[in-house]
Amino acid sequence: MTYLIFESKLSAMNNQIKSWAPKRNPKTNSTKYWWKNVGKIKKGDIIYFISDTYLYAKGKALFDAEDVMHQDYYTEYHNNAGWSDDGYGIISEVLEFYQDKCIKVIEEMTSKNYRIGTQEKNNFPFCIREGSFCAKQGGYCFKLHSKMIMFLEECIKNTGDNITWTKKYDHHDILDSKFPTTYGTSKIGLEKVKKGAKGEKGSYYFFKNKGFSVENVSEETNEPADLVIMSGEKQYRIEIKNITVVSPEKSIYLSNSQLRNLYLQNTYLCLYYGMKNETIFLLKPENQKKIIKELIDNFDTIRKNVNDQYHGQFYIDTISILITEKMITTNFIDISNCDLKQIELYLNKKIEV
Secondary structure: OEEEEEOOOOOOEOOEEEEEEEOOEOOOOEOOHHHHHHHHOOOOOEEEEEEOOEEEEEEEEOOOOEEEEHHHOOOOOOOOOOOOOEEEEEEEEEEEEOHHHOOEHHHHHHHOOOOOOHHHOOOOOEEEEOOEEEEOOOOOEEEOOHHHHHHHHHHHHHOOOOOHHHHHOOOOOOOOOOOOOOOOOOHHHHHHHHHHHHHHHHHHHHHHHOOOEEEEOOOOOOOOOOEEEEEOOEEEEEEEEEOOOOOOEEEEEEEHHHHHHHHOOOEEEEEEEOOOOOEEEEEOHHHHHHHHHHHHHOHHHHHOOOOOOOOOOOOOOEEEEEEEHHHHHHHEEEOOOOOHHHHHHHHOOOOOO
16 A cells, blocks of 8 residues: 655654654544554555655555554654544655655646546545645545556656756845845744743753853844843853754754854854753854854755745745754863853854854
8 A cells, every 4th residue: 555644844763754643632532534544554555755745755664553652652842732642653664755856746736737536536635725736734644546656756757856946036145134034934933932942941040050140032022042141241142952852863943043143153052951960062152153154155055955835935044953962072062060150261262264
């Protein structure tokens, strides 16, 4: 059998993709056929994955789907609000990745005038709205018929690796103060805000306990940073990123304005790690301009591969940066056991590039 799974935030760890669906909605005690479909997947079944309307990968189920509790599958930061904890789980081995091809399936179906076959009508994974195809709201896992499988394979075969659709958009220098700052929001964005708030709260008390005067300014309009810490007449603006996840690789998100302020060294980047013993990592100020410049230089390349479901607009206000253990040990200082004077010495080390 062949299936299609929609997932807004999808990533592959160790060349595998983990999929989970609840058994019921506890509020209504109801279920959905697209949840039950996950429980029908068998070892060796093929699964296509779509993330934010783009074809992400093709995988093969490594085992029959099993009953599994949500907390046994994901970290505490994976959103499960409103669903039951018991569900169906499957792990797939990735056979091919398609992110670089930028195949927006619903656009391909509309442009090629895809006709829904008689056998496809029941439980078809897409719906038609105002003459265009779109994903079913809330739909997760769908069994595919041979016509759709052939269509997907044709899209994969006939789409080049060049990202031609980016030519429709203007790209600007991130250091240009006229650069737009927002292009919409999403559930992913809201989850990032919640996660970040935990790091800001923990860091607030960390710096306060070190003897700094601390102001939380993250909720102000045109926020200058997450925290402003002060010692005597000197003040430092601190950008906090929470990396408290059980994973060897962690992602942080930096917006245009955050990147610009970090590059100009108006702010300092700190990573908050709150598992067991609280740890704060400070990006070495003498390395900060160099590292942020490298990110800015690659920004166009990164943002060309990020697209949302809102009429093809870019999420150009935020990019994801992978933080590995090697990056931390090479470019960050653990200031958890430093006193106020030591932290100040580190903050005052700036160099130009």
